[in-house]
Amino acid sequence: MASPKQEAHWQATKRLMIITLVIWFFFSTVIFMFAHDLNNASFLGYKLGYYMTAQGSMLAFIILIFWSNNRQEKIDREFGFSDEDREED
């Protein structure tokens, strides 16, 4: 059986997973439902719909992964389950 501490750690992990995937869904799917309309706006001189598919969403994914990893590492440390200082296994 999972200890209460493990249970709480998993709850926090699950919450972070859902937040991460909602942001991921926004940048990978929701934006491209409206790409045609977004093309009326512009960013850095590019049409916005084109920019999001050529660069914007990819940059968002990279930032999202690093951000989410940092949050997860904080959760792991908070509950004492971090393995960062492990030497061998």
Add this chain to the structure above:
Amino acid sequence: MAEKTSKQFIASLPKIYGIYTGGFLAFIILMSFLEKAGISGRNIGLMFVGFTILIYALIGWLSRTTEVDEYYLAGKKVPTVFNGMATAADWMSGASFVAMAGGIYFGGYTYMAFLIGWTGGYVLVSTLMAPYLRKFGCYTVPDFIGARYGGNFARFCAVLVLLVASFTYVTAQITATGSIAQKALSTEAFPVTFAFGCYVGLITILICSMLGGMRSVTWSQVAQYIVLIIAYLIPLFWISWKYNFGIFPHVMLGDEVQRLAALEQQFGLVRHTKEVLTEAKIPNDALGNATSLKYIVGGHSAVPAGHEVAWRYISLAICMMVGTASLPHILMRYFTTPSVTAARRSVGWSLFFIGLLYLSAPMLATVSKISLMDPNLPTAIIGKKISDVMQIGWVKNWIAVKQVVIVDFNKDGILQLSEWFMNEDVVVLATPEIAGLPYVISGLVAAGGLAAAMSTADGLILAMANAISHDIYYKMIDPKASVRNRLIVARVLLVILGFAAAWITTKGLTGILGAVAWAFDFAMSGLFFPLVLGIWWKRATRSGAIAGMLCGLIAGFAYLVWVGVPNKDITFFMGATPWKDIHWLFVDNLRFGIPGALVSLIAMVTVSLITKPESKAVQDMVDEVRIPSGKTIIRNA
């Protein structure tokens, strides 16, 4: 003693690869001097390909090993950033390097769904998969299925999905390796065949993987990444500087993208009918789309209106993303990191290194297109007299090998936008020539394409050989096998699978294996839900997982056969009936993973709920997997 030297080795990695990168840049400069001194372009190309292959082979030989943990997991000590580079090379295939910019060049917005699909999937890998699979300490992806669900049959099903997905993918890589090797090795006095190119490519691929397994592949993939990224970025930045598009093309090409839209208006975008294409002898499929030779049909930055376009884009992106998170040759790269936290971080680095190339592909397509279209540039050909265009050196060369075709539809003697046909792959290979860069850059691009194709082929062949040697031979047939025998079997399988893939490629049977996209669809149909639910849903049972894998794979395959492929080469495989435009919600042969994965999910959940929950031992194991600290679950060494 061995422990100490291996730590020293890891600590000195930045220095080793720093010297390597410097050496490679020096080699490029040396080649450009030789070009000035009058060495022929052909010899420079040969030296580029030969020199890089020699380096990879040397790395493969230096990383040879006789230990299983080293052979299967590179000793679990690959630092995060280096694993990121190795994964990026593993990931970016010949198709990404050679064909992606070309695809964007001709396909515009709709093709860029691949860009989103092939990057967004890493968010799923990082949150749902990599850290937990690393905690398991498995050697292969089926090893996880076998340990989590228990029983040889579940393990066997996972091996089956892995083989189907990886084999679909690997032949495309050998084709790319073979055609680049053929071009580099051929001389007028001694022309070599495509088959010879394939086998030369295969032998170098095997040298990189056979002696040291994952260890050799890891360190040669890092070296291959460095070559391929240099080869991709130098031409882009050079052209951008040469024509004053901006110092940093990624943020400074806005004007050029708008200029392209204006030029498209001026020249007019025409879509030819099937009859017109057939009469002009341009190969096309049942829908009237040009297949091997393409012409510009859609706008460069325009997004077509309508729900159908949006859904086609999104459905393709979803298939590629979920497929990414299920492809075994990618997931197994994260088993080699020193810790769970390192595995997670390494996913971020992988996407960073992949992004360096993928963010550049649309920009390369832009500079390449504008060099041909903008009448103010000396390189422009559209709108010029056809008789003049035919005299340009690079146009002549590519027409001679039938990669470029000009058809004067309106008989006015002027080259229109819709009269210029070009093979997609030629865009990246010819852009340096088009922009008038020295030949040394073309040689560099050939070396980069070869590195991209070889590194992916290495990862795929190793994933297949490891699954058979570890999961079938060691876990099912002979669990008492000695380390020596396990490694012999692994190596023999590597050679057999490699030659099987090369044989199929040289026989021209790749048509029956279809598109690279199919590998993603097969992987997501069979593996995505059994992997995710194995970690995130304790109630998932063995029978449920088996049902999920088999029903998903069968449903996906059946759907593929039902919709068929609008290409004549494949009709005999799909049965003798000609292709008909049938589909469900526009889900075509590139997107069959959607019905496949849905069936897999439903089958897995239903069967899991009607079978008894797994034992307490399994439940505890899942709890243990969910925390990063503590020992790995499986110990294979």
